Amino acid sequence: MEIQSIIDDDGNAEHTQQNFIIFDDSKGSLTEPGKLEVPPLSTAVKRLRGRDEDAMGVWMEGARAAECHLEWEAFKAAAGMVNFQLPVLITGTSINGIGFEAARVIAKYANLVIITGYSAERLKLSEETIKKEFPSANIRPLVLDLSSLAAVRRAAAEVNAYAEPIHILINNAAASGGPFELSVDGFELQMATDHIGPFLFTKLIAPKLLASATATFTPRVVFVASMTHAFGPGIDFSTVAHPDPAKYHPMGAYSQAKSANILMAIELSKRAHGKINAYSLHPGSIFTNITQKPGRRAALQEIGFLGADGQPNSEKTEWKTIPQGAATTVAAAFDTRIEDKSGAYLDDGTEANAKLAAHCADPENAEKLWTITEQIIGEPFTF
Numbered sequence: 001m002e003i004q005s006i007i008d009d010d011g012n013a014e015h016t017q018q019n020f021i022i023f024d025d026s027k028g029s030l031t032e033p034g035k036l037e038v039p040p041l042s043t044a045v046k047r048l049r050g051r052d053e054d055a056m057g058v059w060m061e062g063a064r065a066a067e068c069h070l071e072w073e074a075f076k077a078a079a080g081m082v083n084f085q086l087p088v089l090i091t092g093t094s095i096n097g098i099g100f101e102a103a104r105v106i107a108k109y110a111n112l113v114i115i116t117g118y119s120a121e122r123l124k125l126s127e128e129t130i131k132k133e134f135p136s137a138n139i140r141p142l143v144l145d146l147s148s149l150a151a152v153r154r155a156a157a158e159v160n161a162y163a164e165p166i167h168i169l170i171n172n173a174a175a176s177g178g179p180f181e182l183s184v185d186g187f188e189l190q191m192a193t194d195h196i197g198p199f200l201f202t203k204l205i206a207p208k209l210l211a212s213a214t215a216t217f218t219p220r221v222v223f224v225a226s227m228t229h230a231f232g233p234g235i236d237f238s239t240v241a242h243p244d245p246a247k248y249h250p251m252g253a254y255s256q257a258k259s260a261n262i263l264m265a266i267e268l269s270k271r272a273h274g275k276i277n278a279y280s281l282h283p284g285s286i287f288t289n290i291t292q293k294p295g296r297r298a299a300l301q302e303i304g305f306l307g308a309d310g311q312p313n314s315e316k317t318e319w320k321t322i323p324q325g326a327a328t329t330v331a332a333a334f335d336t337r338i339e340d341k342s343g344a345y346l347d348d349g350t351e352a353n354a355k356l357a358a359h360c361a362d363p364e365n366a367e368k369l370w371t372i373t374e375q376i377i378g379e380p381f382t383f
């Protein structure tokens with residue numbers, strides 16, 4: 001399948017078909033090398049709005065656009081295509097979510113995609129849906145309840161017993177948010193599910209990730225955070241181990257949990273000393289399961305992101321489709337152009353550290369959170 005491009009009066013490329021040359025290994029070079037303008041991914045994503053494109057296609061469009069001057073082999077390497085076959089584990093993969101879309105498009109290429117969820121029933125549905133679309137995909141479901149330290153330990157032991165290596169871990173799952181609730185271990189539920197559980201899980205399977213390193217690939221850990229990290233003053237460190245219902249607000253707790261994702265990527269990157277590359281990201285505002293769950297819906301209505309009818313309010317924020325949102329997850333997992341940007345926060349598929357709130361750009365906060373979380377899980381996370 002050949003990509004056909006036309007150059008408009010301004011010299012911008014518009015694609016006349018939706019298949020991408022990069023999926024066709026028989027092609028030796030890109031169409032019209034050197035002739036196309038080079039829009040950043042954010043522009044490419046915007047241009048694709050309203051088109052029926054999957055997350056891989058959205059990311060590829062941006063990657064291809066940015067690298068269109070390169071020869072085929074150089075392009076494949078630059079865009080990370082050489083790594084597509086690597087085994088990936090992604091948390092929180094319920095249908096109609098960002099994690100599901102990422103798992104679905106990665107499953108088309110990867111040797112193994114481990115999908116996880118706390119509901120075996122929903123996990124099975126996700127597995128069957130992907131298998132129906134890609135019968136030869138190697139999908140492995142793993143029951144993982146991130147809100148419970150014991151459940152995390154059980155799931156990590158299962159993962160560590162797999163024969164296959166895991167090269168990429170995508171920490172995507174998040175609790176729904178709602179009234180104040182404690183996890184089984186006595187932590188605020190969003191912080192427990194979105195940060196403490198993923199911290200322990202990442203720590204426990206880190207040896208497996210580290211063992212997957214090759215001469216050409218550094219293992220990656222991705223944290224799906226959110227721009228809502230900036231909606232609050234940052235983490236109240238006094239409540240991470242000792243939650244206080246009097247200080248609780250659903251969106252405030254979400255903002256803190258998402259801040260933790262960003263700080264964790266920064267500190268993991270620092271402590272791994274180049275042995276693991278870590279990234280956090282904002283996928284965009286996307287109408288998924290989470291935005292329709294009562295607790296989160298009420299919180300999003302309160303800030304005007306959703307209208308009184310529970311539908312997206314485009315006057316308040318720009319909405320993306322699920323594939324457009326998952327494209328940034330795909331970029332964080334595979335794009336080799338961010339190889340030297342470990343610790344970075346991504347938005348619209350590219351590094352966006354400038355968009356970080358000061359509290360999430362502060363390395364002291366990253367270190368502090370790491371130490372507190374080590375104390376909570378009762379063991380150090382070292383390299």
Ligand SMILES: NC(=O)c1ccc[n+]([C@@H]2O[C@H](COP(=O)([O-])OP(=O)(O)OC[C@H]3O[C@@H](n4cnc5c(N)ncnc54)[C@H](OP(=O)(O)O)[C@@H]3O)[C@@H](O)[C@H]2O)c1
Nearest residue numbers: 092093094097098145146147173174226285286288289290
């Ligand atoms: N949608 C947005 O606008 C938006 C914006 C910024 C960031 N994000 C982030 O994007 C990520 C994906 O969210 P989404 O919008 O795609 O919503 P979603 O479909 O609800 O994804 C969240 C996933 O986490 C799972 N999960 C919840 N509690 C869990 C637990 N205790 N253990 C294991 N898994 C658990 C959910 O499972 P169940 O379905 O079984 O409950 C679901 O699969 C989240 O980290 C979210 O914070 C989303």
